[in-house]
Amino acid sequence: MSLIEKSRLMARVRVGVLTLAACAAMGVSAFDAAPKATADDKHWLLGPVPQPQDNVSTPERVELGRALFFDPRLSGNGTLSCATCHNPALGWSDGLKTGVGINGTVLGRATPTVVNTAYNTQFMWDGRKKSLEDQALGPMKTPEEMKTDFGNALTMLQSIPGYREKFARAYPGEPIAEETVAKAIAAFERTVVSNDSRFDRWVAGDAGAITLQEWRGYQVFKDPAKGNCMVCHAPPNFTDNGYHNIGIAHAKGAEDLGRFNIRKAAVLKGAFKTPTLRDIELTGPYFHNGTAVTLMDVVDHYARGGDDRSNVSKDVRTLELNQQDKLDLVAFMKALTGSQRSASIPALPQ
Numbered sequence: 461m462s463l464i465e466k467s468r469l470m471a472r473v474r475v476g477v478l479t480l481a482a483c484a485a486m487g488v489s490a491f492d493a494a495p496k497a498t499a500d501d502k503h504w505l506l507g508p509v510p511q512p513q514d515n516v517s518t519p520e521r522v523e524l525g526r527a528l529f530f531d532p533r534l535s536g537n538g539t540l541s542c543a544t545c546h547n548p549a550l551g552w553s554d555g556l557k558t559g560v561g562i563n564g565t566v567l568g569r570a571t572p573t574v575v576n577t578a579y580n581t582q583f584m585w586d587g588r589k590k591s592l593e594d595q596a597l598g599p600m601k602t603p604e605e606m607k608t609d610f611g612n613a614l615t616m617l618q619s620i621p622g623y624r625e626k627f628a629r630a631y632p633g634e635p636i637a638e639e640t641v642a643k644a645i646a647a648f649e650r651t652v653v654s655n656d657s658r659f660d661r662w663v664a665g666d667a668g669a670i671t672l673q674e675w676r677g678y679q680v681f682k683d684p685a686k687g688n689c690m691v692c693h694a695p696p697n698f699t700d701n702g703y704h705n706i707g708i709a710h711a712k713g714a715e716d717l718g719r720f721n722i723r724k725a726a727v728l729k730g731a732f733k734t735p736t737l738r739d740i741e742l743t744g745p746y747f748h749n750g751t752a753v754t755l756m757d758v759v760d761h762y763a764r765g766g767d768d769r770s771n772v773s774k775d776v777r778t779l780e781l782n783q784q785d786k787l788d789l790v791a792f793m794k795a796l797t798g799s800q801r802s803a804s805i806p807a808l809p810q
């Protein structure tokens with residue numbers, strides 16, 4: 461071993477000793493590992509992506525859908541694609557309080573991620589769409605969002621040889637029509653999956669994948685007497701696909717009745733769909749109106765039992781959480797981030 465190598469080694473040993481000493485002083489060990497996952501924890505394993513009978517994924521469909529998802533030529537003025545708002549670099553959302561549509565129109569609700577929507581059974585904050593296929597045309601047809609003129613859009617797609625080829629390969633025998641556009645986009649969205657976070661790896665048996673603190677946060681998350689989060693953010697995708705009023709206050713004049721607009725049951729006034737929490741670290745600000753900036757803001761919201769309690773769910777109440785419990789909960793949520801951070805942006809057919 462050369463002198464230089466020796467001194468480097470010594471430096472490393474010193475850093476190691478210092479770290480250990482610092483940890484001992486804080487009363488924790490750097491080597492405190494999380495306990496192993498139990499059979500019960502396996503409920504969180506996400507199965508294969510469900511495929512609808514009439515639109516089973518093929519590589520050709522996914523590639524066509526990817527191009528359409530990123531193509532601003534589908535919007536009324538050529539400036540907006542799905543990816544403008546569902547930006548892969550921003551957790552497939554937009555980093556904004558609420559969405560911003562065509563010509564800078566500020567929308568009433570936050571842009572949800574498309575991550576793991578493949579596993580959903582209801583779509584939009586109020587669940588007004590029943591499938592990804594059903595959802596896909598909505599933003600194009602909405603005047604405040606993409607303001608697509610479908611006559612023009614279909615003519616555009618039919619006039620581009622690259623698109624003609626892609627459609628023919630993806631949906632042989634079917635025309636280039638609204639329906640095939642929607643199906644291709646949905647097939648692409650079903651590939652936007654987060655299932656390999658450190659938490660997922662821990663559940664799958666890699667005991668060292670999460671820290672003791674993250675594991676403690678997971679206990680707070682599950683415990684009905686502590687965080688009580690799991691009643692709604694249920695396995696395997698951290699959602700019960702249900703609607704709840706969690707006590708979010710609205711500014712005067714900005715009330716949003718949520719699910720009640722779709723189904724007139726009193727309990728649904730101000731109720732919104734439970735979102736997944738996978739990749740949650742990447743998609744702030746949070747809630748349907750973007751009023752929570754950080755994950756700690758979210759935890760504080762729940763800890764105080766919400767703000768507007770006029771129609772709040774019985775499962776949202778003041779929580780007995782100390783500062784450490786809150787930090788642990790946030791750490792746990794940050795262990796839910798998968799590795800798929802961005803998508804290759806396709807070369808658009810010309």
Ligand code: HEC
Nearest residue numbers: 541542545559560561569570571572583584585596599605
């Ligand atoms: C101007 C920004 C914007 C554009 C462009 C946009 N979206 Fe959205 N998207 C939103 C907002 C906001 C919502 C939630 C609206 C609501 O719930 O009322 C949403 C909801 C969704 C959802 C439902 C997610 C869930 O968890 O239920 C999907 C899927 C989706 N969009 C896909 C698309 C696709 C596909 C396109 C392109 C065809 C697109 N979006 C274009 C802003 C946008």
Ligand code: HEC
Nearest residue numbers: 687688689692704732733734735746747748758762773775
């Ligand atoms: C009564 C059901 C319920 C309980 C209990 C609950 N949640 Fe939620 N959670 C929801 C719903 C519904 C939303 C969306 C509400 C909205 O925006 O109006 C939500 C939103 C969130 C969001 C923001 C998601 C996003 O994409 O904006 C986070 C983070 C979150 N919850 C974490 C937690 C944690 C942590 C706990 C436990 C301390 C918890 N939740 C308890 C139902 C619940």
